[in-house]
């Protein structure tokens with residue numbers, strides 16, 4: 001753990017990180033498709049060393065090496081083939097359109113993947129959209145959108161500051177960036193003085209992972225893990241005021257709605273206030289002790305941040321104060337601290353339980369498949385080092401079919417494949433999809449045991 005000495009919390013700057021969980025040799029990419037089984041098994045691997053920051057609750061993989069990640073067009077993580085997921089996206093789209101009157105407006109999506117969410121927002125609200133993602137592949141079904149929705153196969157950066165929008169959204173991308181400020185500060189700079197620009201972010205909920213033990217969400221691509229308190233802090237640090245923060249998708253996600261914070265003093269080029277010195281200032285400053293009362297902590301944070309940044313930007317300390325009902329950061333961080341203390345033991349118990357179940361399946365010669373070749377499914381198979389006991393993994397995304405899972409090498413098959421294969425056991429990777437998968441299995445005329453991990 002010597003390497004930890006070099007690490008400070010990239011949200012609050014604390015040098016006192018506590019390593020609490022290690023996993024070696026995991027696939028770098030869960031969502032890269034492999035055409036050959038051997039190539040899938042020989043995929044690049046990396047180590048995970050999770051460290052907890054007791055000051056702000058931020059969790060990060062301190063063994064993460066960003067140089068190992070090259071997002072290419074082989075990256076496939078669309079979940080839009082599930083009716084349950086589409087329902088969630090439809091609800092979210094409607095909610096954002098209604099709340100922010102997104103009709104005939106401009107929308108940017110950072111990390112838009114294959115563009116499904118952006119297209120929904122644009123079609124439902126007659127909006128214009130620009131999606132940024134190096135893994136975007138031009139799609140025939142997007143052709144009719146013409147100039148209305150454009151895609152740029154690149155990472156979003158300040159170079160694109162000329163593209164302004166009424167809503168900038170970014171779903172399941174922030175957790176792939178080692179230092180969240182590397183995404184949020186360029187974004188804040190790009191927004192400039194358009195203070196009515198609404199920002200919407202969605203990330204996995206670390207409370208679900210570390211408290212409710214959704215352990216299959218720990219993967220190399222996710223180098224950071226957020227709880228509400230660390231999200232509030234990092235958005236504030238980077239010049240945003242959170243207006244709404246909520247759990248979604250049965251508690252699996254956290255959704256943030258935020259607005260850029262106004263500068264108090266206007267000084268010519270207002271962007272100078274957001275210069276690189278901001279990054280170093282936040283890293284160097286002193287930290288708050290854990291255990292102060294919530295109110296005191298928040299007030300002190302505000303004063304401290306203002307003082308240590310030595311700037312006259314967002315000096316209105318009220319911008320750092322969340323409503324009284326949300327002043328539960330210390331309690332939340334302490335609760336998470338308790339969760340991570342014995343997380344390794346709870347994690348190992350969960351792995352041992354599944355090892356017993358898979359052994360039982362193998363001994364009784366039952367044919368079993370895993371359903372869901374997303375990150376959870378790939379992580380499940382790799383953590384349990386499943387080879388012969390399970391040969392196939394089912395997914396509804398046709399772009400994944402007949403490819404192979406990184407690490408363990410199972411082949412990804414469509415649901416219809418099961419009619420010939422006739423499994424006795426279907427292991428569902430995300431309980432939220434269990435109901436729809438049960439129905440699909442019944443529609444395929446199969447009578448087999450279906451259960452969730």
Ligand SMILES: [Zn+2]
Pocket residue numbers: 009010011012013014053054055056057058
């Ligand atoms: Zn921290």
